Amino acid sequence: MKDIVAIYPGSFDPVTNGHLDLIHRGSKLFDKLIVAIARNLDKGEALFEMEERKEMLEAMTSELDNVSVDIFEGLLVVYCIRQNANAVLRGIRAVSDYEFELQMALMNRKMEPRVETVFMMPAEKYSYLSSRIVREIARLGGPLSGLVPELVEERVRKKIAQKHTYPTATHLL
Ligand code: PNS
Numbered sequence: 001m002k003d004i005v006a007i008y009p010g011s012f013d014p015v016t017n018g019h020l021d022l023i024h025r026g027s028k029l030f031d032k033l034i035v036a037i038a039r040n041l042d043k044g045e046a047l048f049e050m051e052e053r054k055e056m057l058e059a060m061t062s063e064l065d066n067v068s069v070d071i072f073e074g075l076l077v078v079y080c081i082r083q084n085a086n087a088v089l090r091g092i093r094a095v096s097d098y099e100f101e102l103q104m105a106l107m108n109r110k111m112e113p114r115v116e117t118v119f120m121m122p123a124e125k126y127s128y129l130s131s132r133i134v135r136e137i138a139r140l141g142g143p144l145s146g147l148v149p150e151l152v153e154e155r156v157r158k159k160i161a162q163k164h165t166y167p168t169a170t171h172l173l
Contacts, residue, residue, distance in 0.1 A: 003031040006087040006118065009076050012037050012053045013046050014152050016134055018126035020060055022091045025120050027064045034083055035061065039073045047135050047159055056152055077112035088117045093127045143172045 008026055012019060012035070026033045037053050048056075050071050057069040072079040080088065088108065090101055105117035122129075134147050138160050144153045 002086075004029075004087055005032045005034070005083065005085040006030040006089045007034050007036050007076070007080050007083060007085045008089040009036045009038055009072070009079075011046075011131060012057060013048050013131050014053060014134065014148060014156060015057050015060060016126070016129050016131055016148050016152075017146065018091065018093070018122045018129040019131075020149065021122040021126055022089065022120055023061055023064070023067060025122075026089045027067050029118075029120075030087065030089070031066060033064075033067045033089065034085065035067065035069045036076075036079060037069070037071045038076070039071055047138075047156070047163075052155070056155060059151060060149055075111070077108050077115055080115045081112065086115060088115055090117060090119055091122050092119045093122060093129075 006026060006029075008023060010019065023033065023035060035057055037050055037057070039050055054069050054071055061067045061069065070083075076088065080086075088105075090105070092098060092101055101117075101119065105119075108115060108117060121127075129147055134144060134156070137147070138144060138156045144156060147153075148156065
């Protein structure tokens, strides 16, 4: 059987415990897993620069031998073929994710039938977790423990302190 190389694409701004849960699951299933940070997404104000996101992902996945981290630009399917990847890994947390994920998976398959999308579910405790919600809680001074690794929490707090003015809700931390 041929090796399965999978790409796990996303914005990872920042990486959450839900992403890491999926990366661990993916690294057990695939021969090689490339976590690929998409550049130039039209998603409003970003919290971290691309290189910062890569650095954090690398630090959090360093013990996984078959996982690497990269940054890509342009169409995901083009990047997949360049990397000789035959699968895209995406997480589905709840039914609400399904419609958008289905649309993306089918569109990607139409453009590039050699690449299959594989969906995995993160642990239930992460089913309400997203980078967007982490950014919002952080901007409003709320608690992040359990949502992101400690290193990421530190980096988020520093970044927010540089960018924003809400006081930290210390009694909630
Ligand atoms: O973490 P996200 O924001 O849910 O990730 C979305 C991502 C990066 C997977 C998606 O926007 C993407 O694949 N972007 C690359 C550009 C592309 O190929 N667009 C066509 C998708 S059908």
